[in-house]
Each structure stands twice: as C-alpha cells, then as structure tokens.
Amino acid sequence: MLRKALLVLFAALAFGWPLVIENRYVTHIGVLIDISATVSLSLNMMLRIGQLSAAQAAFMGLGAYTSTLLVMRLGLPFLIAFPAAGLLVAAIAAVMGPIFLRVKGVYFVLLTFALGEGIGLVFQEWVSLFGGNNGIHGIPKASLFGMTMLTPRSYYYFALALAGVTYLVAVGVFRSARGAVLDSLNENEELSQSLGVNALSYRVCVFAISGFFAGLAGSVYAHYTGFLSPEAFAFSTMVDMLAINVIGGISSPLGPLLGAILLVPLPELLRDVKQYQMLTYGLLLMAAVLFLPSGIAGGLRSLRQWQRSP
C-alpha cells in the first residue's frame, strides 16, 4: 500500500515538475532520462530472464534509423513511423531469437555484443542509407495529430509516457501467471521443460518485447535531437544502460528507473571536470558491484526488511 502511494507520488512529481521549473536545460535532461530509462527497462526485462543482451543499444539505433528513414525518405508521418520503428525491431528480435536464445550465460553476452558491434558497423558503412559516420542531419520534429512537438517540454511528456508504459509492461510481464512461468524457468529450466514448457518461445517473446521498446526509444531520440550518428548507439551507450541497471538494481523495474535518474544527469553535474565524469562513473559501477550487488532498489528493499524485523 505504501509502495503504491509512493509510486503515485513519484509519478505525480515526474509529471508535475516541468510545470513549476521552467528551465529548458533541465527539461532536456529530463527527456534524456526518460529515453534512457526506456532502453534500460528493455534491458532489465532480459536481465530478469537471466540473459544479458548487449544488443539493446543497437536495437535503439535500429529504431532510430528506421523511424528517421520512414519519415525522411518515405514521407510517412511520425504517428506511423514511431510504432513502425518499434515493430520492426521487435520483428528482427523475433526472427533472431529462436537462433540466438538457445545460447545462454556468458556466450549470449558475447553473441549480442558481436551483433551490436556488427550492426554499428553497418550504420557506419552503409553510407547511402544511414549516412555513415556523419550520420543523418535535419531529422524532422515529431508531430502528433497535426501538432508538431517543438519544445523540450513536449518531448519530455511524450518520453515520460513512453517510459511509463514501458515500466508498466516490465512489471506486467513478470506478474501473475506469465511471471510464474518465467520465474519457474529461471529457477529450474530443466524441471519446467520436463513439465512441458517451451522455454525458447517464452524467451523469444521477452526478447521481442524488449526490442520493441528499445526501438520506440530510438525513434523518440532521433526526432528529439534531430540528428543521428552511429556513435550514439555504440558499446559505450550499452555500458550506460547496463550501469543504470546494475546501480539501480536488476530484480525490479524500479531499479533502472532510479538508476536512470541518478546516472543520466551525472555528466551534466560534472560538466566542468569532464575527465572526472568517466572516473566517477566507473567508480560508482565498481562500488555497486562490490558493495551493493542488488543495486539501489535492492538496497532499499533490504533496508525496509531490516526496519521491519524486530
């Protein structure tokens, strides 16, 4: 009950603060937080079924370029390009899934890593389609139902809605019956399979859903920044999403939310000492792994349990 109240309060704050603090720059950070949170949540879904997908940043890129190309080359409206981006990435994940998701553990990480790098190279090399290292400039602003989104605040609310929906889906996937199946698979796959569960089909499902939301986030990113380059979807971005999950906490979708809020503004807070940004980041990640393996969300949960016990 308290948890729900806190979440509602949290949502209210997230919704309300741009109405009070009319700062373009802070709102810009907010947009980035929401986009990062969406991609991080997509990674979180995979982490919770025990697969570290290092391809999520590349999926985001696929969504970004797809949406951009649909709008700029085919003249489609954002309203179509946006969901199409998500669906295309989901379709790619669904096709690759049955082959790649047979691989587990560290091999899956390496596999998706290679995949991500490969996709990044394609972005760099296929110049006629993706613009190569120079990327694509002048991406049109997103427009919904005739109204063009021009201000950061409009994108903030759009991205916030996306992050919110992604959060609810991330929670919903692991709830009730389907959650029970996924938990059973995680706990004892051999037993679950001996009772008839097709483990691969479940994993492909989660993979496709995670790809969907990563793609949508990419689309928002593209139309918000107006500019795409392969660098934005490279391994360093993947590490960011991973850090957000590790520091925020993996075992619940709340983790990546908290992680995004904490980590995305960090480079901005440390803008004057750019070299120390990275170091702080690395040290935070190290500290999380060594001292707080279940992340901040896990730490909060433990704190609550410790407070409750006599």
Add this chain to the structure above:
Amino acid sequence: MTALLETSGLTKRFGGLKAVDDVSFSMAEGELFGIIGPNGAGKTTLFNLVTGTLRPTFGEVRFRGNALTGLKADAVARKGIVRTFQATTVFREATVLDNVRRAHLLRTLHQPGRLLASLIEWKASEAEAREILDLLELDRFATQKARELPYGSQKLLGIGMALATRPRLLLLDEPAAGLNPNETRALAGLFARLRGRGVDIVLVEHDVRLVMSVCDRILVLNYGQAIALGIPEVIRNDPQVIEAYLGGADEIA
C-alpha cells in the same frame, strides 16, 4: 492393438562407447513396465532417449504409433509422456500445494500465446492439486515449503507435479532411490492407485524386489543391451539375468 510406447533398434553412442545398444521393446496400454539392470547398464541413458533429453544415434521411439525420435524434452512432455528426476527436483521455495498447482500451470501455459487461459486455470488448479496431494498422502504438508519436506516426500512431490500435467504415461526415474523400506512399500501402494486412475507407468529402478513385485513386464539391460524381456517369473529364472546380477543374486530371489 498399437503399443503405447515402443522403441526399435534404439542406440546411443558416446564416442566409442555404446551406452545403449540396439534396444527394442514395446509396452502395451494398462501395463506397469519396469526397466532394470546393474550399474552402468544404460538404464538412465535409455530413459533420457525416450524423454527427449538425449538424441539417439540410431533407432526410433514411438508413442501411440507416432514417432518421438528427435523431439526435445518439452515437446515429448506435451505429447503426454512426463518424467520425474532422480534428484529431488521441485520448486524449493514454493509451498507443496503451489508446486503441484504450478506444474499444472506450466503445462497449460507451455507457450506464451496461451496466456488467456491462465487466470481460469490457476483458480481451477487448486482442487485438482489437493486431490493429487491426497492421493500421494502429502496433504498434511500442503502449506509447507517444498524444501522443508523429508527426502522421500520431496520425491513423491515430484511425482505429484508430473501427475498435475495429466500425463498419459509416467516415466519414473528411480523413484525408490533413497527411500527406506516403509516408504518403498508406500510407493508400491501408490502405483496401484495410479493404475486405478488409468495412468500407465514405466519404471526405471535399481530396487529389483520392488520391480518384481509391482511390474507386469520387465526389461533387463546389461552393457547397454536388452538381455531379457518378460513377466517377473520368467525374468527371475532367466540365466542371463542371474549372471548379470552375479553377486546380487540374493536380491532377485
């Protein structure tokens, strides 16, 4: 009459070793079928070949006339052949009742696409689960966590979970291993009750006395080969079987 389960020429090679060598048998509906053999005879390998855990090098497995060879373990389970494990394989943190309910749920939700049925199935699963626990005499443990159960009861729970999937054929992997004589006697009683429900059983076992007392027909393996197949009386007196168990001859008598 089509056999319920049959294998023909089933062979599994690991490198140069033939763990299962050209084994053929068939099991009819309504039979309680036993598979015995000394250590290393290939019982477990044969078992794993039937359940889809291993792929055969040669040979076929057929269930009700349909080929099973090459199907993965979960597909085999969906066809109606469900196995138990030698180790105590249960969901340790869930209650005993929930374990059985979950088994039913997992069977129903074997694909993500079947989620629509989920809510209804979960509610309905409680009554059936309780009935299964009753049958296994585990009902007094219903609300305890699975990991708190004594070893023998955990193994029974494994059988209960398999039953929750409403199998056509139950494959039991050494269910008597680690059980004391009382528990083993109770197990024999359970088999009788299961037969009454129309669940056919294939039993892979070490405990020859148990197998002799409950099974209709027995297959004996040695060094991966089938050396005898028949009713307990015949098996008891088969010279090859006696020789295979040399040193354990007391067990057969």
Add this chain to the structure above:
Amino acid sequence: MLALTLQIVLNGLTTGLVYVLMALGFTLIFGIMRVVNFAHGELYMVGAFAVTVLSGKLSWPYVPAAVCSVILVGVLGSLLERFLFRRVIGNEFNCMILALAVSICLQSLGLIIFGPDEIGAPRPVTGVFHFGSGVIPADRVFVGVMAILLLVAFYFFLNKTHFGLMMRAVAQDPEVAALHGIRPKRVHTAAFAIGSLLAGAAGALMAPIYTVFPYMGELPMMKAFIVVVLGGLGSLSGAVVGGLLLGIVESGFATMLGSTAAALVAFAVVVATITIRPEGLMGRRS
C-alpha cells in the same frame, strides 16, 4: 600474385602474433577464473603508456623500458585480482560488470593523466628487411621476434614448471585440483597477473609502431575477443591458431575489401560460431 600473397602473409603474421599475445592473456583469465576480462584492452594501453613514459620521457633504452612496463602491468593485474575480482569470483555476471568498471576507470585515468592526444614512443629499430619479394619493416620484425620469445617462455612456463602444471590443473577441474592441495587463490592471482602481463607486453611492443592514446585498447580488445571466440574460450592452442589465422585473413581481406568489411565479416563469423559451436574451433564442450 605470389608476391602479393607473401606480403599479405608477412603483414598478417606480425599483427597475428600480437593478436596471439592478447588472445592468450584473455583466454587464460577466462579459462582459469571464468572472468570475461573487459579491461584487457586497458591493460594493453597501460603497457603502451608505461613504455612511452620510460623510453620516451625518461629516455631509457627500449628493452629495459619494455621489460619494466610488462612487469608493471603484471603487478597491476595481480592487484586487480587480489583486491577486486577475488571478491566477486563465482558470479559471472558481476565479474563481467566489474571488468567493465575497471576498464572505464583505467581509461579515464589515462585521460586524466595523459590527456586525449595521441603520443608516440621512440622506435627501437629502424629500416626494412627484404624477405624474398616482400618488404617488412624492421620494427615489425622486432615485434614478431619478441612476441615469439615471449610465447616460447609462456609455453615453457605452462608445460615445464610446477606452477604451470598447477594452473593447467585448475583450468581443467578446480575441485579436483583443490583436492590435490592446490590453492586456487594463488593460481587465480597468477593467472590474472600473467594474462595482464601478456596484454601489457602486446601494448609495449606496439607502442613504437602505432600511436599511444587512452582509447587505444579498444581495438586490440575486439581482436582478442574475436580470436578467443573462434579458437574457443579457455583454449590456449585455439588462441594461438586463431590469432595467427585472424592476422592473415584480416590482412588479406583488408587488402582486398577494406578494413571495415573485414571487421563485419569477422563479427558475422563470431555470431555464427557462438550459435553453432559455442566452444569454438578448438575448445572443449563444458
């Protein structure tokens, strides 16, 4: 045609040997500790910077500078294992994240201390050698020879010394090794130290040939990764064969198709390998 092939092979062998050094270290660490060392490229970078500072700024002769650098990286590796990785060993996921964190920290330290600009280390030898119709710069021959010496020393250590035998035992079966009285912790520290040392050596050898900058480790890391996946995670012979093969094939592809096409092919092969045969060409099925 023959001349071109010869040139490709010569170029490929020299880079291949460096790949072998990187891959060996990486696979050693994985084989013994099951740690995917994402910081391996940064250890290479530290080796390169160390040699650059010692032989460049402090004007030491190259060979002593290189030896010191290599030892320095080895010590760094053992410290990393002793104080960081030891605490999360056993949890593959956390080890990976920790390695990523170390990589980030080392890169940023490099940035802070040296800045982002590329610097150079003095060359130990100059000139070219003619090998039939192929031309090969003397400094690359030097690298090749040093690399071979190091590999021979490593082989000797692993197969002819008592400690090397212990390491191989732990790699094969840690539990059984423990039963024989081998303390895994010492072996782990040694494995990480030696793996790091090999990466540092690769960096020290390549410092005079290419430029030195904080992000220089990313590309060699990638190569090591490709080699190790192809050769088999944990397989030493796989690392050697894979490294040389990658060097030569890459040289060929790059000459014919361009380096990014070569990289794409490499990644495609990695994806195919992991999917079809995860243990690599020469690895054991676990």
